[in-house]
Amino acid sequence: MGFNENVETYFLAEILSIEHRTKNKQWEEYKLKTCREYQPIVARALADYQDLSAHTIAIETAALNDTLGSFGYGNDLMMGILLDQPEFKLSKKPSGFKFLQTHLENDKKVRLEKIISDYLNSLYTFYQTENIGDFYERNADFYQGAINEVKSHIPDGFTDAMETYYGDSRDEYIALVSPMMIWPIEENEGRGIGAMVEEGNKKTVYEIMSPYVQIPVISTKNDYRQFGFDYQPRARTLTVHEFGHSFVNSELEPYQEQIESSSYLFTEKLRKEMESKGIQSWNVYVIESLVRLGEIRVAEIQNDKERANYLRNYHTNQEHFVFLPQLEDKIIEFENDREKYPMWKDFIPEILKVFGQNTTEFVNEKLK
Structure with missing residues (x-):
């Protein structure tokens, strides 16, 4: 942190x-x-x-x-x-x-x-x-207060569960607060950005998060008791989510043609729903769907049923990643045959087939 x-x-x-x-x-x-x-x-x-x-x-x-x-x-x-x-x-x-x-x-x-x-x-x-x-x-006290808030909400052992799920590893995971990043806060939404830095064979994964709790601005420097990050569901979701990008984004690069073949599913209705999330293309929507799938499955690996169910409902029904139930059904094949698929990236051609089996009618119906 x-x-x-x-x-x-x-x-x-x-x-x-x-x-x-x-x-x-x-x-x-x-x-x-x-x-x-x-x-x-x-x-x-x-x-x-x-x-x-x-x-x-x-x-x-x-x-x-x-x-x-x-x-x-x-x-x-x-x-x-x-x-x-x-x-x-x-x-x-x-x-x-x-x-x-x-x-x-x-x-x-x-x-x-x-x-x-x-x-x-x-x-x-x-x-x-x-x-x-x-x-x-x-402003060191304010920054330390923000760090302490996030630290209190990060689930123990989730990076081990993540590495188990993806079949890959990273050398270091670093979560960074960014009280300077501006992103409108509604219903404790915040922006997270993932990044990976490679030095030799060492891979360090970062997440940078904007505040997601509104704090009234006061003039006296030392009167703050909240710092903008004291909301457990968002702290957990952003951290697991942004670290997940390091396992997903680059692995999807060789499959751009297969992803593009189902781009017709990015209907006008879906595009409008995604505007507020900064998702402007089908390729990004697919990436975000698979990262969110990973969040759910990591929670299941940790036997955290409450977190898994929260994520299913939130991502599918509130954030409109409408293919998640189908993707989760499909990913069970991967989880049940790790001898054939030792790494998540080995299963990418199969998981992408889920999108191609759908229609625009399905998408628009789910967005009603």
Whole structure:
């Protein structure tokens, strides 16, 4: 558990950049307007740094986000990149960024690598010249309070259960709170971002989570007794979910053609339901469905029936991942024959068949 100053500084730069955005500006303005009312760190950052909204880093951050969108990426791409660099407080300049894997053609790949590398240097310079590290020192008690809240809700042993289910392992799992990340809080919803950093043969998995409990902003620094993360269902779900992405996303890359063959199921009704979750394509919907399937099966491996049933109902009926009952029926074949399928990725061609066996009528009926 912890927080990362590189990540927090990036989200501070995003806040300052909003007036310079050309894409999704209305959504970004709404996020800031609402979150500044119940995310104390956001309110404090604005009080301290709002006059830097014309700073070079604000303009460059807006340009970066607009550019990432044109390449088919969101700001989640930046998390692993930022975490792979030395923390800015160590006063070590960032190294150049190179993609380990990407869907981009070579000329676009090289162009985006340079854009990101230049941006990392600008963000590092901003941190150093504006003494951003002092903000984290002044608010250390708040960050520690947030960390303690999440720590109290993480289920014991779930990473062991996850490795059993997927048949794969990671060297380290790190959950990071991000009180600076803005995401509107409704019914204790929050945003989680997963990232994996590889160094040699070592794989470290991160999750970064925004607050999901509204906290009234007060002026006195030390009067906070809640910090935005004290809600067990969301703490558990986000943590298991984001770590699950590290086992799913890259393994699905070779199956893009099979996934695309059932893209007709991403009906207009389903697309509209997914807009508020930031899911804009069938490929992402499939990924998210399989990660949520993993959450349920990990709870079952831990014999936590209450958590498993909560997840089934929540993901299927409230979040509208309508194929989960069928996917769960199918994944039992994998679980019952681990000799044939020692790893989850060995079963991917079979689990993807579930989608191809469905119709648009089924989808739309489930969304009534």
